Amino acid sequence: MTYTSSARQPEPESRPTVSRGAEGPPAGPESSAVNGAANDYNVVPIAAAHTARQGASRHADTSLPSPETSTKGKKSTPAAKVRADALRMLGCVRIATVRQMAQVITKEDADGRSYVRRAMNKLAELGLAETNGKDGKHQIWNLTPAGQKALADGTELPPRPKAGTGAKAVRAGFGPHGVAVTDMILAYGGRKHLTDWQVEVNHAIKETGLSFNTDAVLALPTKTSEVRLFELDNGTMSQARLAKEVWDYERYAGHRVWEGARGTIGTTYPFWQRHRYTRFQTFPRLHVVLAGKEEHLLDNRLQALADDVHGITIAVWVNTLPRLQRGEPWYEIGVDDPSRRRERYPEPVGR
Structure with a gap:
């Protein structure tokens, strides 16, 4: 059969325009x-x-809040905020690379990745995140059980008592599939x-x-x-x-x-x-x-x-x-x- 383009398109299908200005957190609970x-x-x-x-x-x-903007128009991404946003994102998508997290957290390219890379190394030192494999040259990050507990204790996300960390899947070789799923999520709606x-x-x-x-x-x-x-x-x-x-x-x-x-x-x-x-x-x-x-x-x-x-x-x-x-x-x-x-x-x- 010949497939035809659907006349109905979902609202989040096209990439949303993300404001580079200051953006406050959601007004209500997640x-x-x-x-x-x-x-x-x-x-x-x-x-x-x-x-x-x-x-x-x-x-x-x-959505995850956009980085704040300073009075000089430059993005301000304090280390603590980047770490908190990285924890929240991993709590949603389970596994991600630094590139993917930077796309959501900072909306920058090389500089954004460096912010996130430092944040993830610090989270690893604290025992809240870890890497168990790579997608090509890129390390794949996931939360540890302690990271999940910290996220739950902070009521940052809705309760997900049966959610896994993703570590077993990465170690079993399914990391690239999980990274592709995260790419799909970001392509469908970005931070929205x-x-x-x-x-x-x-x-x-x-x-x-x-x-x-x-x-x-x-x-x-x-x-x-x-x-x-x-x-x-x-x-x-x-x-x-x-x-x-x-x-x-x-x-x-x-x-x-x-x-x-x-x-x-x-x-x-x-x-x-x-x-x-x-x-x-x-x-x-x-x-x-x-x-x-x-x-x-x-x-x-x-x-x-x-x-x-x-x-x-x-x-x-x-x-x-x-x-x-x-x-x-x-x-x-x-x-x-x-x-x-x-x-x-x-x-x-x-x-």
């Missing part, structure tokens, strides 16, 4: 991202942490809503044995707690495995649960709507980002994925990382269709 693991029916709904923010504006600022991201979010249905981790989930602080799902392929998966991962989202969306008193007819509801994304009327859109290869090969991979998921009944948008970084539009390869999805997956038997 909004929550999704709950880390949903292994059974007793999960905490994704909307729970947003209850106190029901009146939040669609454009509520949950940075604290509303969570990485490696488990989606599971105990009854069927279906379980997979979503690379990144963005929960925007809107009245409906708008959620977007992100999968990144860094060129390491086979085409068949990539397609299966996308179809797993349809299987997750298609599962229904029966509810009703014993002896009554009862009724069925989508599992995700009852136990995960409780304030949504439609299943969250899945964004697939392709990276790790030359652009012409990524284009071929995009076309093949469009063919492999033809007829899928959830909303799927796809893009390549280079295009996303240039602010180019997404391609729509799947449309949400609850009616066809319900026909495709059998109803659970009532008790």
Whole structure:
């Protein structure tokens, strides 16, 4: 099939313009991202942490604050502030390089990296951050358990009790994939809503044995707690495995649960709507980002994925990382269709 450019584009798709002037911290508390693991029916709904923010504006600022500007127009990046911002960023994206942190914290190039590099070395001395591998020549940084505790004790971010540090993934050789996920997050929205991201979010249905981790989930602080799902392929998966991962989202969306008193007819509801994304009327859109290869090969991979998921009944948008970084539009390869999805997956038997 031939893919066509989607007429609908998400608001954060193009790179936001970041003011180089003084910018204060967010006016309200940082909004929550999704709950880390949903292994059974007793999960905490994704909307729970947003209850106190029901009146939040669609454009509520949950970004990391920009560096302050001195009276002479030069950026002021005190060491303590850089360290604090680095801790917060790693608490959101889990692993990052100095280049990526400088892009968010200082919005400078060489000078910004030197600020962040010194800050990370100091955090390592304090036992709050560490490096366990490299992406090419660049060290990959992550928080230590002590760094996570310091962040939690300071209430800098929403509670994420099951979030890992990322150290095991880096040591196991998955560091480059994690760095690419961070690049995807920064390309999609930059510092905007940075604290509303969570990485490696488990989606599971105990009854069927279906379980997979979503690379990144963005929960925007809107009245409906708008959620977007992100999968990144860094060129390491086979085409068949990539397609299966996308179809797993349809299987997750298609599962229904029966509810009703014993002896009554009862009724069925989508599992995700009852136990995960409780304030949504439609299943969250899945964004697939392709990276790790030359652009012409990524284009071929995009076309093949469009063919492999033809007829899928959830909303799927796809893009390549280079295009996303240039602010180019997404391609729509799947449309949400609850009616066809319900026909495709059998109803659970009532008790």
